Amino acid sequence: xxxxxxxxEGISYAYGDLLAVDRIDFAVAPGEILGFLGPNGAGKSTTxxxxxxxxxxDAGRIGILGxxxxxxxxxxxxxxxxxxxxxxxxxxxxxxxxLDFFARLYGVDGxxxxxxxxxxxLGGRGEDRVKGYSKGMRQRLMVARSLVNSPDVLFLDxxxxxxxxxSSQAIxxxxxxxxxxxxxxxLTTHDMDEADKLADRVAFLNEGRIAALDTxxxxxxxxxxxxxxxxxxxxxxxxxRVVALDxxxxxxxxKEAVGAEELMTxxxxxxxxxxxxxxxxxxxxxx
Amino acid sequence: xxxxxxxxIIGVIIRKDLREYGRDRFFVLVSALGLVxxxxxxxxxxDGVDESIAVGVRLQGxxxxxxxxxxxxxxxxxxxxxxxxxxxxxxxxxxxxxEGDPERELxxxxxxxxxxxxxxxxxxxxxxxxxxRGGVPEEVRGAMTSFVREVALALAGHELPxxxxxxxxxxxxxxxxxxxxxxxxxxxxLYAFMMLMMETMAxxxxxxxxxxxxTVTAIITTxxxxxxxxxxxxxxxxxxxxxxxxxxxxxxxALGNGLLVVVIALLLGAMLVTGFGLIAGASGRDYMGMMxxxxxxxxPLMIPAMATLFPGTASAWVQVLPSxxxxxxxxxxxxxxxxxxxxxxxxxxxxxxxxxxFGAGLLILKRKVESL
Numbered sequence: 052x053x054x055x056x057x058x059x060e061g062i063s064y065a066y067g068d069l070l071a072v073d074r075i076d077f078a079v080a081p082g083e084i085l086g087f088l089g090p091n092g093a094g095k096s097t098t099x100x101x102x103x104x105x106x107x108x109d110a111g112r113i114g115i116l117g118x119x120x121x122x123x124x125x126x127x128x129x130x131x132x133x134x135x136x137x138x139x140x141x142x143x144x145x146x147x148x149x150l151d152f153f154a155r156l157y158g159v160d161g162x163x164x165x166x167x168x169x170x171x172x173l174g175g176r177g178e179d180r181v182k183g184y185s186k187g188m189r190q191r192l193m194v195a196r197s198l199v200n201s202p203d204v205l206f207l208d209x210x211x212x213x214x215x216x217x218s219s220q221a222i223x224x225x226x227x228x229x230x231x232x233x234x235x236x237x238l239t240t241h242d243m244d245e246a247d248k249l250a251d252r253v254a255f256l257n258e259g260r261i262a263a264l265d266t267x268x269x270x271x272x273x274x275x276x277x278x279x280x281x282x283x284x285x286x287x288x289x290x291x292r293v294v295a296l297d298x299x300x301x302x303x304x305x306k307e308a309v310g311a312e313e314l315m316t317x318x319x320x321x322x323x324x325x326x327x328x329x330x331x332x333x334x335x336x337x338x
Numbered sequence: 339x340x341x342x343x344x345x346x347i348i349g350v351i352i353r354k355d356l357r358e359y360g361r362d363r364f365f366v367l368v369s370a371l372g373l374v375x376x377x378x379x380x381x382x383x384x385d386g387v388d389e390s391i392a393v394g395v396r397l398q399g400x401x402x403x404x405x406x407x408x409x410x411x412x413x414x415x416x417x418x419x420x421x422x423x424x425x426x427x428x429x430x431x432x433x434x435x436x437e438g439d440p441e442r443e444l445x446x447x448x449x450x451x452x453x454x455x456x457x458x459x460x461x462x463x464x465x466x467x468x469x470x471r472g473g474v475p476e477e478v479r480g481a482m483t484s485f486v487r488e489v490a491l492a493l494a495g496h497e498l499p500x501x502x503x504x505x506x507x508x509x510x511x512x513x514x515x516x517x518x519x520x521x522x523x524x525x526x527x528l529y530a531f532m533m534l535m536m537e538t539m540a541x542x543x544x545x546x547x548x549x550x551x552x553t554v555t556a557i558i559t560t561x562x563x564x565x566x567x568x569x570x571x572x573x574x575x576x577x578x579x580x581x582x583x584x585x586x587x588x589x590x591x592a593l594g595n596g597l598l599v600v601v602i603a604l605l606l607g608a609m610l611v612t613g614f615g616l617i618a619g620a621s622g623r624d625y626m627g628m629m630x631x632x633x634x635x636x637x638p639l640m641i642p643a644m645a646t647l648f649p650g651t652a653s654a655w656v657q658v659l660p661s662x663x664x665x666x667x668x669x670x671x672x673x674x675x676x677x678x679x680x681x682x683x684x685x686x687x688x689x690x691x692x693x694x695x696f697g698a699g700l701l702i703l704k705r706k707v708e709s710l
Contacts, residue, residue, distance in 0.1 A: 103559045125342050125561040133559045139552040143361050155350045156560040158341025196556070
């Protein structure tokens, strides 16, 4: 396995007496997308702030691309891209001016904003001021901004939050392309479906600690309940039966259910990440 | 240039800020209007001080007016201008009315009886009416009484019944007789301060916008550091405030005298208000909050500039205000031709206040940015 692009070892951070992040460890390989899931106050934002050099951990070590974030902050920041949950763009400037400004901060030579704007679906709107952009356009511009320095590591905080399905799909496509290019992506989201579709692995963060970290499939196998939902006609009404596949009599129950005279539908069902999160942490994502 | 060079990064942020500043129609308009207004008001104000006292006189026979003034110690060359009136009624109206009309305004009127000259010559008692506007000080009223007696003695051909003492007048400092510091000259520090104040608000708004929209967070996750952001804001604020202030001083002709002092004082003044602008920008939760904090600092800072408009020495508490040194240095240089050595104590105080305001501004903004 290649050396991880992101290496986190036992980092902690406290705001006064409140321990926001409590000795967490994880690693993200180049080309991997790690979904960081957790409710508000779980410690996601604090972790991202430490990883991007905005906060210095009270304990532990963070390595990005083999460099220590605390000691080599500027060198690390030159090779990462960050998309924030807040749409913190300069509203009075155009989309192109926003991208040009950040490209100059990174010291990117020969930067062509139009190419990036085309990539995120904002071609031809680069000269418009951001104050006139829709929410979806702003989010696309945020993603574009995180890419101005062709980063090796991407931190994306709720990149599709509140977007229409078409915009969400476009942004997911860009994230997948970047990962295919070898970029390590740390994605925080509330959207379990998005994490399921996009992330290679997911981490459940709860009360400052990682409660579980694995691929969605393995988490579902380890914590989820598989079942089959069978619907059949029973006289004038409709009957529905759910057969747990992991139960001791699963085979007999399933045989009985599908043997009904007027079978209507059969659906296999597997646990959602949200259900697993609740099972593992004892709380929902929106709490 | 090295892509991690602090100078390069600070320059990039300043260029962006200048672009944003130039697009803020409100502050561009306010700055331009402020400049035009200040310069217009300056050149409209009188460029001299009328040192003479106009006294209305009702005396039978206009030809006697010359004798009236020529024979007295308080003649026209002593700053007293006699204005003849045809009737006692007109004189009373002139003294009681026309307030605010410099052409017709009179504080004092003297109504001599028709037989004043004859009776004075005959050494007989006569009565002269002295009309005095309500606001005229007691000392001036007394002086007018003495003046009337002096006139009577002069007309009668008598010397004053006293032995005149020999008087030696020593002018300490520059002799300003006939060359008084005009109101518009006294207002120069106020004009400079008004421009500094406007630019403080512009900087405060720029900083507040960065903090509230959290664009500063995006900046500091690039190779730019918090210190680069702070340096860019401090340099831009000082640069804009200084440029505006020096421009207004040039347009009101205040750079001819004590140029070096004015430049140093305005540069320090620009740094002082920039420090307060950074505090206001970091402290306000929104635009109104920023305006509130700006005014909270700037109104007290204007007091020393206002104090120069009134005669006498400023109160002790005014002298400890941060802008006192700035005002005194500008007044000293532009009105009295003071050099750097003359205003050194004021400049030293200003430097100390600059360090305090600038340091506090940078510290508060740094903590704010780090807390986002």
